[in-house]
Amino acid sequence: MKQVTELTTIEMVDEFITSNELSFLYVFTPECSTCHAIFPKLREVLEHYPQINLGRVDATQVEAVAERFLILAAPILLLMINGKEYVRADRFVRFELLDEKLSRIYKMYKR
Template sequence: MENHFNSVEEIDQWIDDKPLALLYIFGERCSVCHGLQPQVQNVIERYPKVEMKQVNVNKVPDVAGRFSIFTVPVVLLFVDGKEYVREARVVPMEPFEEKINKIYTNYLG
């Protein structure tokens, strides 16, 4: 996935512009991050109205303060600019998808 951010301002603008935005925050040398990303991507592909992008905390260190991030990876889902889901470090896929499905269904319903 090549859609990376270069600044916190870009991220904030994107979140404001997208009704359903999923931000994946990762670190360069984080094996958990690199293992989790394709799993999250596979879940999100089942929800076409959710746009997923990612940011490397090593390249945009301000993201940690902006979103109160203390570890990576972190998955944040925003609905109309408001944070609805926050998962960090180890993210079990089944409960994660249940949360996404519930929000997605309610949002579109």
């Protein structure tokens, strides 16, 4: 299973993004059933991309994350490359499409 870094402050989120060239943020809320259903599938997809680091942020604990990344509802999935957002998916994630996007970006990035 993909290793997950729990990010509990906005400073930790910022540090995670700046210290990892390829970072993937999973922003959730604890009471969200969709959030709980999506997370295992996301970890499974990210297993194929070892250079992408996965960070998990509880939006109720780190409220500043919503403002920083313009998040209106959870869950939100964000792929950041060198601190810039490249992929955003929301609560109705089509994992086949997400995997295709990640595959294309990952191949270009690894060259």
